[in-house]
Amino acid sequence: MEDRSMASPATHAAAPLREMKWSPAEKAVARRAFDLALRRELEAVVREAKDRATKIQEPSELWELERWLAERRHEIDRKYDYRYSVLPLVLAALLNEGRLAEDDLHGLGQDKLDAVRRATLP
């Protein structure tokens, strides 16, 4: 069986995410962007929760609010995964959602920016 990681050693094929090396400066940039997006997302959930609570008219809507909060919590737990092996995918998702701008990633190496771009929707 062919070893695909050896297939084209001269074409500068993208390094697998797991093999990327993150410098301390890159880690600081990534952490700042990650925390910024998380804070923005949590603030948006706070605003929407207050709005939903204000509009409750029927008791059944209490349990809809409870379910909606649980869904937001699970979604946030799932999305904000800081392992370096998946971080470019996470950052790409946050760009796609508009939680981050390209400028927020300034300072990442080209290999990380390329990986983010590959995972960003056109």
Add this chain to the structure above:
Amino acid sequence: MEDRSMASPATHAAAPLREMKWSPAEKAVARRAFDLALRRELEAVVREAKDRATKIQEPSELWELERWLAERRHEIDRKYDYRYSVLPLVLAALLNEGRLAEDDLHGLGQDKLDAVRRATLP
């Protein structure tokens, strides 16, 4: 071993809850009181949920609100048990909490009122 249910057949000992017979009129009174208390309790939860949401300042308080709603839901599910075999105990608990007044039980037979009173805190 002595059969305690046979101990004093002439003293009008309280009938076990499970053996009480509920007339259609008594069932209607009980249902109305039960539904009234449940509606009052749910309205109180709606009011408090709105108040709690208004006061949220930190994202962590979102999950406190979620947990509080889940606790209220479980507590209400547990408390509002309409089986006739436990209904006098349920009505007694609702009197104790101030969700019902004695007048709300007007129309129940003396055996049910006695059972409610026995279960009501002094």
